Amino acid sequence: MKKSLGAKIIVAATHVWVIGTYDKEGKPNMMTAAWGGVCCSQPPCVAVSLRKATYTYGNITERKAFTVNVPSADYVKQTDYVGIYSGRNTDKLSIAKFTPVRSDFVDAPYVKEFPLVLECKLLHTIEIGLHTQFIGEMLDVKAEESILGANGMPEVNKVAPFFYSPGNRTYYSIGEYLGKAHSMGKVD
Amino acid sequence: MKKSLGAKIIVAATHVWVIGTYDKEGKPNMMTAAWGGVCCSQPPCVAVSLRKATYTYGNITERKAFTVNVPSADYVKQTDYVGIYSGRNTDKLSIAKFTPVRSDFVDAPYVKEFPLVLECKLLHTIEIGLHTQFIGEMLDVKAEESILGANGMPEVNKVAPFFYSPGNRTYYSIGEYLGKAHSMGKVD
Numbered sequence: 001m002k003k004s005l006g007a008k009i010i011v012a013a014t015h016v017w018v019i020g021t022y023d024k025e026g027k028p029n030m031m032t033a034a035w036g037g038v039c040c041s042q043p044p045c046v047a048v049s050l051r052k053a054t055y056t057y058g059n060i061t062e063r064k065a066f067t068v069n070v071p072s073a074d075y076v077k078q079t080d081y082v083g084i085y086s087g088r089n090t091d092k093l094s095i096a097k098f099t100p101v102r103s104d105f106v107d108a109p110y111v112k113e114f115p116l117v118l119e120c121k122l123l124h125t126i127e128i129g130l131h132t133q134f135i136g137e138m139l140d141v142k143a144e145e146s147i148l149g150a151n152g153m154p155e156v157n158k159v160a161p162f163f164y165s166p167g168n169r170t171y172y173s174i175g176e177y178l179g180k181a182h183s184m185g186k187v188d
Numbered sequence: 189m190k191k192s193l194g195a196k197i198i199v200a201a202t203h204v205w206v207i208g209t210y211d212k213e214g215k216p217n218m219m220t221a222a223w224g225g226v227c228c229s230q231p232p233c234v235a236v237s238l239r240k241a242t243y244t245y246g247n248i249t250e251r252k253a254f255t256v257n258v259p260s261a262d263y264v265k266q267t268d269y270v271g272i273y274s275g276r277n278t279d280k281l282s283i284a285k286f287t288p289v290r291s292d293f294v295d296a297p298y299v300k301e302f303p304l305v306l307e308c309k310l311l312h313t314i315e316i317g318l319h320t321q322f323i324g325e326m327l328d329v330k331a332e333e334s335i336l337g338a339n340g341m342p343e344v345n346k347v348a349p350f351f352y353s354p355g356n357r358t359y360y361s362i363g364e365y366l367g368k369a370h371s372m373g374k375v376d
Contacts, residue, residue, distance in 0.1 A: 001332070001333050002300075002305070002330040002331060002332055002333070003330065003331055003332075003333050003336065004292070004328055004329070004330050005328075005329045005330065005331055005340070005341075006328065006329065007231075007232050007325075007326050007327055007328060007329070008232060008326075008329055009226055009229055009232050009326070010304070010306075010329045010331070010341065010342060011203070011226055011234065011256070011258065011304075011306070012203070012258045012304055012342070012344060012347045012349035012362075013203065013344060013349050013351075013362060014203065014225060014226055015199070015200070015201065015202065015203075015225070034226070035225060035226040035227055035228070035229070036225050036226075036227070037202060037203070037223060037224050037225025037235065038197055038199055038202055038222070038223040038224075038237070038354070039223055039224070039235060039237045039316060039319060039321050040223070040237055040316040040317045040318060040319040040321070041197055041223070041317075041318050041319060042317050042318035042319075043195075043316075043317050044195050044196060044197050045316055045317070045319075046199065047225065047227060047235060047321070049226070049227045049228055068199070070199065070200045073366060076366050076367060076372070077367070077372050077373050078373065079373070080367070080369055080370065080371070080372050080373030081373030081374075081375065082373070083369075083370070083373065084370055084373050084374060085375075095375065104192070112190075116198070116199075116200055117190070118198075118199065123316075124314065124316070126312065126314060126323075128227060128228040128231075128233055128311075128312070128323060129228045129229075129230050129231050129233070130228060130229050130230035131227060131228040131229060131230075133227050133228070133235070133323075135314075135316060135321075137195075138195050138196075138197070139195055140192055140193075140194065140195060141192070141193045141194065141195070141196055141198045142190040142191065142192055142193065143190065143191055143193055143198070144189070144190055144191075145189050145190070145191050148191065149356070151356070152193070153193075153198065153355035153356050154198060154200065154355055154356075155356075156200060156201060156353045156355075156356065156358065156360055159200045161200035161201055162363075162366055163351075163362065164369055165344045166226070167341035167342055167344075168337070168339070168341050168342075168343075168344065169368060169369045169370055169371075170344065170365060170366075170367070170368055170369060171365075171366040171367050171368075171369055171372075172344055172362050172363055172364065172365055172366060173362075173363035173364045173366055174200075174201060174351065174360050174361075174362070174363050175350075175360055175361030175362050175363035175364075176360065176361045176363075177358060177359075177360055178261060178264050178350055178358075178359040178360060178361055179264060179265070179268070179358070179359050180357060180358055180359075181268055181271075181352055181357045181358060181359055182268065182271070182272055182357055183268070183357075184264070184265050184268050184359075185265050185266065185267070185268030185269030185270070185271065185272050186268075186269070186272060187269065187273075187283065
């Protein structure tokens with residue numbers, strides 16, 4: 001039996017991404033964002049939604065670029081930290097011990113310590129309400145060599161991403177392998 | 189040391205959602221989508237990206253509504269199935285054994301068997317490239333009473349959502365509780 005919970009953001013679990021930008025003066029900033037996802041395969045694009053009040057909002061608007069950094073579960077505490085405080089008045093990266101590295105393809109820094117990073121060029125800005133959605137075209141994906149499998153792709157258990165549950169405001173790790181997509185559901 | 193993998197959709201893991209719609213004649217359809225996410229808190233909105241070629245694309249355009257259905261890992265095989273075949277020429281719901289239920293707030297059906305469903309009214313349509321992004325305002329969230337915790341929110345381990353890894357085309361379950369968000373990263 002289903003119970004109505006109203007119009008609330010309750011979606012089981014979202015990914016947790018850290019968004020890397022430079023401000024006007026070139027100071028690198030990182031902020032955690034859980035609203036977003038892949039939004040197109042060709043061109044390969046991701047969407048990230050931010051409130052106008054965030055420092056990152058102004059940085060993306062100014063620089064037309066951002067990075068999406070996928071933290072491993074080892075960094076859950078520091079990732080939570082950069083989501084709570086603003087880079088406007090805090091030296092977040094020093095405290096979190098995240099090393100900013102200049103991207104090769106876009107005007108934004110990525111987190112050296114994270115296993116997987118996406119370099120994104122701003123393509124569209126969509127005003128929705130409290131959040132503005134930034135759609136970025138992925139110009140490059142970079143992965144730590146140590147997490148790559150035999151097929152040259154990142155192994156999920158080595159990336160060790162984690163997830164955010166908006167209903168309970170809690171974090172969860174990734175679990176077990178369940179099967180092959182576009183395959184296990186095939187019928188003859 | 190980071191290795192460049194090029195401009196490919198490699199984002200560790202995305203959620204797996206099943207999108208519910210009615211076609212012109214009122215026939216219910218369900219299709220799996222991994223491109224999307226939450227995109228605004230106020231109004232509460234989710235984004236789902238689909239190719240124009242899908243049956244669901246036409247249905248959302250026609251009906252201005254869709255549901256987002258969060259499957260538990262018990263349904264991974266059937267969820268993969270409804271992502272492979274088209275409702276245009278297959279009686280997908282009978283084969284998957286998904287029971288469509290008419291939503292209370294929007295003109296779209298949800299999956300009775302799934303623990304968590306969102307009823308969404310189409311708010312924006314954004315052409316990006318191969319995929320079109322539909323932004324839907326969540327008018328209601330419904331959850332199975334059996335998955336609700338003491339605070340009235342769905343317990344993540346009872347929803348048991350699973351994730352899709354685009355790089356490897358594999359599914360993974362959710363893992364362990366890691367900590368409280370907006371809290372574990374606090375510094376004094």
